[in-house]
Amino acid sequence: MKQLPASGPLPYPHDWTVVDVETSGLRPDRHRVLSLAVLTLRPDGHLVEEFSTLLDPGCDPGPVHIHGLTPERLRGAPTFDRVAERVAELLSGRVMVAHNAAFDYAFLAHEFGRAGLHLPVEQRLCTLALGRRIGLPTPDLRLSTLAAHYGVPQHRAHDALDDARVLAGVLRASLADAAALGVPLPLERCSFHSVLRNGAARNGYPPPIRKTPCAFRCPGRMRAGGPLVQGMKVVFTGETLTPRQELADRAAGAGLNVMSTVSRFTSVLVAADVHAASAKARRARAEGVPIIDEPTFLRLLQDVRPGVRLDEPEPASAAVPFGPKAQR
DNA sequence: GCCGGAGGGATGTTCCGCAA
DNA sequence: TTGCGGAACATCCCTCCGGC
Numbered sequence: 001m002k003q004l005p006a007s008g009p010l011p012y013p014h015d016w017t018v019v020d021v022e023t024s025g026l027r028p029d030r031h032r033v034l035s036l037a038v039l040t041l042r043p044d045g046h047l048v049e050e051f052s053t054l055l056d057p058g059c060d061p062g063p064v065h066i067h068g069l070t071p072e073r074l075r076g077a078p079t080f081d082r083v084a085e086r087v088a089e090l091l092s093g094r095v096m097v098a099h100n101a102a103f104d105y106a107f108l109a110h111e112f113g114r115a116g117l118h119l120p121v122e123q124r125l126c127t128l129a130l131g132r133r134i135g136l137p138t139p140d141l142r143l144s145t146l147a148a149h150y151g152v153p154q155h156r157a158h159d160a161l162d163d164a165r166v167l168a169g170v171l172r173a174s175l176a177d178a179a180a181l182g183v184p185l186p187l188e189r190c191s192f193h194s195v196l197r198n199g200a201a202r203n204g205y206p207p208p209i210r211k212t213p214c215a216f217r218c219p220g221r222m223r224a225g226g227p228l229v230q231g232m233k234v235v236f237t238g239e240t241l242t243p244r245q246e247l248a249d250r251a252a253g254a255g256l257n258v259m260s261t262v263s264r265f266t267s268v269l270v271a272a273d274v275h276a277a278s279a280k281a282r283r284a285r286a287e288g289v290p291i292i293d294e295p296t297f298l299r300l301l302q303d304v305r306p307g308v309r310l311d312e313p314e315p316a317s318a319a320v321p322f323g324p325k326a327q328r
Numbered sequence: 329g330c331c332g333g334a335g336g337g338a339t340g341t342t343c344c345g346c347a348a
Numbered sequence: 349t350t351g352c353g354g355a356a357c358a359t360c361c362c363t364c365c366g367g368c
Contacts, residue, residue: 021348022348023347023348024348025348025350026347026348026349026350026351031348034348062348063348063349066348067348099346099347100345100346100347102347103346103347103348104347107348128345128346128347141345141346142345142346142347143346143347158348
């Protein structure tokens with residue numbers, strides 16, 4: 001078990017609002033929030049305020065065997081619209097933090113919508129995505145597993161307040177890890193329209209990319225330090241700060257060939273974390289494919305050298321040719 | 329020029345993890 | 349149990365090369 005670091009200065013200048021909800025099901029458009037816990041934290045992770053409440057959903061509470069919230073327990077609890085303003089106060093101007101944040105965000109967004117209000121969250125941080133980005137040596141990324149890993153005591157799983165307190169502890173430790181590793185936070189801009197368009201559960205993974213045909217001949221691998229050349233085959237891995245599709249569109253627009261998998265013909269792998277242990281990163285290392293981070297890629301993207309169109313003869317290039325097996 | 333084999337890339341399928 | 353998407357793996361298709 002890893003020792004929970006003491007709260008201290010962190011290089012992330014955000015005030016945080018840790019949120020956990022218990023719900024009557026998995027569909028934010030059909031199911032309701034039964035219990036809600038909201039904790040506000042200073043940038044160093046120090047607790048400022050706690051708020052939690054049961055809620056009267058006005059419907060069947062769903063899987064009682066999971067959350068233990070029977071109709072009897074919920075009877076007399078306030079409806080969401082009666083606590084919405086208080087919740088909005090705690091969320092405003094802060095980064096919302098949750099485990100599988102898209103899930104909690106979607107439920108809150110729908111509850112605020114039903115109350116005729118707007119969910120005042122502009123950015124959210126998913127601790128699941130953060131754990132994945134850090135590359136934790138845990139068998140999985142469940143909240144209970146992360147709590148055990150960081151030594152955060154968990155008393156009652158699926159109790160909103162206890163889960164939120166555990167999450168706050170995991171957040172503090174994860175932020176310390178991320179800072180120590182120099183890992184950028186997987187902050188995500190929020191909009192209710194995107195919730196309606198994409199649904200709730202995204203598990204923090206980047207969306208799949210659309211394949212764009214490339215009109216240029218592949219010049220080979222990228223040399224150390226660049227430059228990028230039109231036709232180079234580019235693969236993305238990990239959760240990038242820029243949306244995956246936007247990166248792919250910009251790459252394709254610059255004349256690069258965006259591929260879905262790494263092969264020995266891949267010119268360069270763009271990784272959210274160049275030390276990542278993803279399958280693509282492992283394959284890239286095995287094949288000798290250079291790996292660069294997102295900021296480097298974006299910088300190189302501003303100066304992509306002209307390539308050779310598929311219908312033109314091939315001249316000398318600024319790239320490294322592929323190995324003998326690849327030259328056929 | 330045709331055929332078969334080899335290999336790479338694209339695509340499809342399955343598994344996994346996560347939330348309640 | 350549900351829904352979603354990434355990762356891993358399997359399979360298919362296309363291209364290229366060598367032999368005749």
